[in-house]
Amino acid sequence: MDEIDEKLLALLAENARLPVATLARRLGLARSTVQARIDRLEAKGVIAGYALRLGDGAARDTIRATVLLTLEPRATAAVVSRLRSMRQVEAAHTASGRFDLVVTLAARSTAELDDTLDRIGEIGGVRGSESLIHLSTKIDRQG
Missing domain, CATH: 1.10.10.10 (Winged helix-like DNA-binding domain superfamily/Winged helix DNA-binding domain)
Structure with a gap:
C-alpha cells in the first residue's frame, strides 16, 4: 500500500x-x-467489504455492553460457537491479561441485555464475567 x-x-x-x-x-x-x-x-483482502452504518436514529434504541469473560482452559472454541448463535453478540475478541474474551453486545432493552448476560453466564466453559454497559460514545472511528 x-x-x-x-x-x-x-x-x-x-x-x-x-x-x-x-x-x-x-x-x-x-x-x-x-x-x-x-x-x-x-x-488482497485490505477491503473486506462494504457495510451499512446506522445513524443515531437507529442506535438510539440500542443498549450496548462490553462483556469480559474468563474461560476454562481449552473452552474458547466451544464458547465462541455458542456466542456466534446469539444475535445480540456483535463481536468477540480473544484478549491477553485477566480476561480471555472481550464480547460486544447490542440489545433492544435492559431486559434483553439481562437475558443475554444470563445466557452467556450459563455457557459451559465460562468461568466468570464482568459487564460494562456503554453510556455514551465520545469517539467512534469505526463508524
Missing part, C-alpha cells in the same frame, strides 16, 4: 458509496486507475 491507497481508503471510510469518478477526481487520478486500485485492495 502506498500513500494514494491510504487516501483512497480514507475517502471510502468516510463514504463507501462515493462513485469511482468522484474518487478519481478527489485523488487526481484516472477513473480506471482508481478502479484498478480498488480491485487490487479487494483482492
Whole structure:
C-alpha cells in the first residue's frame, strides 16, 4: 500500500458509496486507475467489504455492553460457537491479561441485555464475567 491507497481508503471510510469518478477526481487520478486500485485492495483482502452504518436514529434504541469473560482452559472454541448463535453478540475478541474474551453486545432493552448476560453466564466453559454497559460514545472511528 502506498500513500494514494491510504487516501483512497480514507475517502471510502468516510463514504463507501462515493462513485469511482468522484474518487478519481478527489485523488487526481484516472477513473480506471482508481478502479484498478480498488480491485487490487479487494483482492488482497485490505477491503473486506462494504457495510451499512446506522445513524443515531437507529442506535438510539440500542443498549450496548462490553462483556469480559474468563474461560476454562481449552473452552474458547466451544464458547465462541455458542456466542456466534446469539444475535445480540456483535463481536468477540480473544484478549491477553485477566480476561480471555472481550464480547460486544447490542440489545433492544435492559431486559434483553439481562437475558443475554444470563445466557452467556450459563455457557459451559465460562468461568466468570464482568459487564460494562456503554453510556455514551465520545469517539467512534469505526463508524
